[in-house]
Amino acid sequence: MNKTWRAVILYVRLIFDLAVDGIFSLFWHRRNKTIPPLDLKKHAVLTESATALAKKIRQKELKSEDLVRAVVERIKEVNPIINAIAVGRYDAAIAEAKEVDALIANGLPDAEFDKKPLLGVPFTTKESQAVEGMPFTLGLLSRRHVLATEDSEAIKRLKDAGGIVVACTNLPELLVWQETRNPLYGQTNNPHHTGRTTGGSSGAEAALTASCATVVSLCSDVGGSTRMPAFYCGMFGHHPTPGTTDCRGVLFRNGEEKDSMLALGFISKHVEDLGPLTKIIAGDKAPLLKLDREINFKDIKFYYMEKSKDLSVSTIRADLRGAMKRVITRISQQTMSTETAPQPYYHKAFNHMYSIWKHWMTKEPEDLATLCTNNKGSANGIVELLKKMVGLSRHCLFTVVRLLEHQYLPKVDAEWAEKITKELKEDLFSKLGDNGVLLMPSGPQPAPYHYSCFLRPYNFSYWAIVNTLKCPATQVPLGVNAQGLPLGIQVVAAPYNDALCLKVAEYLSKEFGGAVVACKYK
Template sequence: MKMGKLCKIVYIYLRLTFDYVVDGIFSLFWNCHKKEVPALDLKKHAVLTESATALAKKIRQKELKSEDLVRAVVERIKEVNPVINAIAADRYEAALAEAKEVDALIANGLSEEEFNKKPLLGVPFTTKESQAVKGMPFTMGLSCRRNEVADEDSEAVKRLKDAGAIVVASTNLPELLVWQETRNPVYGMTNNPHHTGRTPGGSSGAEAALTASCATVVSLCSDLGGSTRMPAFYCGVFGHHPTPGTTNLRGICFRSAEDQGSMLSLGFITKHVEDLAPLTTIIAGDKAPLLKLDRDIEIKDIKFYYMETAQDLSVSSVRSCLRAAMKSVITRISQEITSTENAPEPYYHKGFSHMYSIWRHWMTKEPEHLPSLCTNNKGDANGLIELLKKMVCMSKLCLFTIVRLLEEQVLPRVDPEWAEKISKELKEDLFTKLGDKGVLLMPSAPQPAPYHYSCFMRPYNFAYWAIVNALKCPATQVPLGVNAQGLPLGIQVVAAPYNDALCLAVAKYLSKEFGGSIKACKYK
């Protein structure tokens, strides 16, 4: 036993050394090639610092024209996109025309009932290109789908439109959404606005980059393995992953409305935590009551548990700056909002020692068949053949997609009996402790935003997000300032299923205490 413990300690230190060496090597190139995102001109675009709910109210009360807001978004996108490369396709002129129609409608007078049916009337939004928008490209980053166009809106896009929102653009994504970086052969690579030599994450990295740059008002995302929360963390904004099964999946990738047993859930990235509940309510539709988002919660009544690090050896050690951020949160909560008998408690379960393996097993239950997706359903791609083709520059797939193919086709599968047993034990233990009044504070990732391409050296570091998907529970990503290099820090707030309101209440409290979202550009 002692020898095993010693070996584990040695491995952890070797892994940490490896991580620092990797960062050192990649920094030599990327620190010399970073660019600054253009400053936000407050005289022209001050409205872009406000929440979607505040802007909707201003439009409703005739204090702001929808056309002016949409034009501000379009102008800001054109300023920042040459630096961050977030836009896949735009519909700027059509969006401006729709905004003018909204302004005319409001000028002619709308009843209170009509406004209540359209809570986002005149508010612009962007969405990841994997979300079908009628008449817009629907490539999912694949070369073989370069000419594909969506023939109808996804259900989520339809619900936002029915609420009065206006689509401005679709945004970049990783090829087939399978990686931690936003890059593909159709649209290229998206950069993190805090440091353009680093990734904004995936698969909603472009949405997070736009949000952090004040270039979008509402950002529709999806999350199967951290795809909403990872970019939110790396870009210093908020992201919410609702309880799976409550958001209609029709039209996201190739999903149908019947895929409700999935780990996948649609959500939003935003600079303002107060936007998350009303936006989630809209896309949840008739299932919104399940989430209890209008629940009145006193922060002092919440029971806090926390986990400083996991013991999953496939994942890097949590960096000291993130451990310090977690400790700051625990200290603040202990001092200000809890009694001695209700003080935050540490939590751990052996399931967290196998985060990636558990998620990998549950991915086999998802409907997508990666080999056929790679060919646009014209046969099955072979990972080994694609790797050989890649070595002679003949494969049209990204290397990370080939890696995922090899993992699926070559590596041994996770023992399903073990995975399902430990998943059940973890759920029962954690959710029994949390109940309807508890949250778990846990790390977002081992480190802040990595350098471009360095994720190949640490392919499983997204597991802190992925385990939440496997548990099928809600989680909110919360920004907590920056580290010495100016990179965003943060934590996840996790609750038992259908207790989304707890996550958002804690996120709101932490936003006030730690400053909220982090600017990725200067204001002038």
């Protein structure tokens, strides 16, 4: 396709996107409900990092019970508006916190605290993580009575580190969409504007974090599910190098899966929490991530990609282009050298981001048609669509659409997809090495209105292409636009260079103000 026709298509696409926003705003713009302010006299601890709170509990400056009660009280304040909680275990969490306080009061040796770096710190998790005795529905009506019989490996490791589960949170049905909605728990709303999406599939975790209603948010990411909600809600989100976090107990995984794009991660208001939390769930594989590596910021090589030429995704909006330019300018001023100034980067694989990810999803162990029936058969997209049209389907429309795509649209040429992925990896990682990062757009626009993703189904591709690279990436907030919606970028590094992503995120946090909470303080 020549440049003229490409430019015409992009221009038409931009007009279409602006029209979509205008039409959906007529319904959703005035349906915004304000999140209650955070009372600093009662709940100031909820503004602090998990690592700082763990230290205060250890030094007897803060009781775990008080912290857990603060989280529970805040959840009850904001959840009627954002609808982020699937099921809470508030009384059990408070009881466990009391036990922690009693242990500390009786005296614990430093060695025990070292084994439990999260002792007394509460956390929440997406309902797709198995928590013993808690609902494990994955948003399916057919699983509405299913309870988890044991903890997932990540939950076990967080508990062993002293963490206390407060609640399981909402998710898209079977985790397959850019909105957090399902037939069991309903729709989660973005706390910055409740007429807009939180993203998926960890949207409820991001909404709670942005509302100062959780301290630690455990997430997972196979196509942007940690980074997308972090972006839409103005938080930090880290996607570790895949293969380093044990995924046993996520969906139906047994932890033996090889070469998966899926990795567990966290969303947080504080970039300082991401490394220590990742270490906990990485376990004996944590050293592979080199999170304790000393890094001189001035030694980091920077590359950047301002936009993709993939015609299946929307044009990058002006506010996000401006945010990227501000980052490049600030880093250029910091490096003070033309040799180390950020350099543009592009590869032809970015012209086909969604198609590449779509192919690699066929290598993942989950089969959507089987999952839809709770592993008791195979759903048919056309049948489900007909049932949906007469109100008999038990699934969300986006699940039906995904089924139709999987079963009836053309498959991606496997040889081509694997060849171009290999070429992208070799080219990009040879440039990045062990001291380089790529700055990428997070998505084409800030948080869209509810349901508008149906008309722009592939806009998550900026996150998804990173999954196909099986490398680390950190979502970094960069303030807000004129409408008060969070802006941001992704920081990508070569595999096992997670520390580079977090170092750059730390720098950008200081330069651009860090996380953007969705509530006022009083």
